Amino acid sequence: MIIVKGLSKAYQVAKRSPGVKEAMKALFKREYKVVEALNDISFTIEPGEIVGYIGPNGAGKSTTIKVMSGILVPDVGTCTVMGFTPWKDRVQYVKHIGVVFGQRSQLWWDVPVIDSFELLRDIYKVPEQEYQSTLALLTETLELQEIIHMPVRQLSLGQRMRCEIAASLLHSPSVLFLDEPTIGLDAVSKIAVRRFIRTINEEKGVTVILTTHDMNDIEALANRIILIGKGKLLYDGSLSAIRSQFGTLKTMTVVYSHHAEPLKVEGAVIESWTTERAVLSVDTAQTVISEVLISLSQQVEILDVAIDTLPIEDMIIQLYKEHQL
Numbered sequence: 001m002i003i004v005k006g007l008s009k010a011y012q013v014a015k016r017s018p019g020v021k022e023a024m025k026a027l028f029k030r031e032y033k034v035v036e037a038l039n040d041i042s043f044t045i046e047p048g049e050i051v052g053y054i055g056p057n058g059a060g061k062s063t064t065i066k067v068m069s070g071i072l073v074p075d076v077g078t079c080t081v082m083g084f085t086p087w088k089d090r091v092q093y094v095k096h097i098g099v100v101f102g103q104r105s106q107l108w109w110d111v112p113v114i115d116s117f118e119l120l121r122d123i124y125k126v127p128e129q130e131y132q133s134t135l136a137l138l139t140e141t142l143e144l145q146e147i148i149h150m151p152v153r154q155l156s157l158g159q160r161m162r163c164e165i166a167a168s169l170l171h172s173p174s175v176l177f178l179d180e181p182t183i184g185l186d187a188v189s190k191i192a193v194r195r196f197i198r199t200i201n202e203e204k205g206v207t208v209i210l211t212t213h214d215m216n217d218i219e220a221l222a223n224r225i226i227l228i229g230k231g232k233l234l235y236d237g238s239l240s241a242i243r244s245q246f247g248t249l250k251t252m253t254v255v256y257s258h259h260a261e262p263l264k265v266e267g268a269v270i271e272s273w274t275t276e277r278a279v280l281s282v283d284t285a286q287t288v289i290s291e292v293l294i295s296l297s298q299q300v301e302i303l304d305v306a307i308d309t310l311p312i313e314d315m316i317i318q319l320y321k322e323h324q325l
């Protein structure tokens with residue numbers, strides 16, 4: 001479905017030191033620095049996949065989405081989506097893709113949502129019957145009944161995001177690019193958006209590429225993760241492989257009777273500590289849990305213990321650390 005080969009993209013950014021004198025100087029002689037946003041990125045995505053495209057701030061995720069959706073032209077490399085080169089075959093290509101940028105709107109601010117939808121129907125030349133049935137389905141599944149006649153500026157962020165997602169799907173695309181689709185949403189809206197993405201993937205076979213900082217999005221949706229950092233591809237594989245890589249790392253939460261002294265446990269790292277509760281991390285490949293418990297019981301009166309595998313969020317942080325991001 002998507003073939004990306006050796007993609008590189010650099011931005012030229014004007015450089016200026018602070019101060020009025022420097023501002024005057026910059027009027028006559030501008031200095032630039034080059035930011036390498038993408039550096040030799042390659043991957044292939046099969047039809048029907050949901051891929052989580054992750055990385056820390058400034059890693060190059062949005063730049064990749066912009067290249068794949070045809071908004072940006074790369075300096076080097078090739079990209080084909082369903083056989084189209086996104087930035088070359090734009091008119092034909094956009095009929096096959098849907099794009100949601102969580103931080104930007106594709107809806108017209110002052111008019112009711114339904115007017116924007118109708119405009120998109122005309123832009124994409126969606127036949128009336130098809131439009132009506134897709135709209136009915138989207139309205140029902142994304143619960144748009146109450147908000148579809150309101151101007152976009154009056155919608156809450158969560159309501160707007162549901163409308164943005166509907167807008168990107170009115171022309172029934174085969175590929176959906178979602179750049180931080182759950183940013184700023186409350187827990188209920190996040191769950192609704194995730195459920196919807198899963199439904200269109202399962203029922204309509206839509207291929208989804210999703211960038212997010214919310215690892216719950218990844219856990220709920222993506223079977224495959226592509227990790228980038230500083231423009232370079234660092235990991236491409238399954239979420240379960242990451243889980244087994246970090247599977248021996250456990251978080252131990254211990255509650256004990258009041259104890260004024262900090263705890264010391266060989267083979268465990270004390271992540272946080274109060275006079276009644278401590279959180280430790282233990283690598284069971286190196287330290288046996290029972291030894292940690294014995295050491296703890298020699299220091300405090302244990303009231304409760306919970307042992308969990310590392311949350312996926314922490315596994316990703318470990319992965320970032322391994323790659324020094």
Ligand SMILES: Nc1ncnc2c1ncn2[C@@H]1O[C@H](COP(=O)(O)OP(=O)(O)OP(=O)(O)O)[C@@H](O)[C@H]1O
Nearest residue numbers: 011013035037055056057058059060061062063064
């Ligand atoms: N239009 C631009 N002009 C100059 N530099 C840019 C531009 N857009 C992005 N960059 C730079 O390119 C790098 C990658 O940016 P990009 O927006 O792709 O990162 P990202 O992974 O989406 O980050 P975030 O998670 O913060 O949204 C960053 O260093 C950013 O400052």
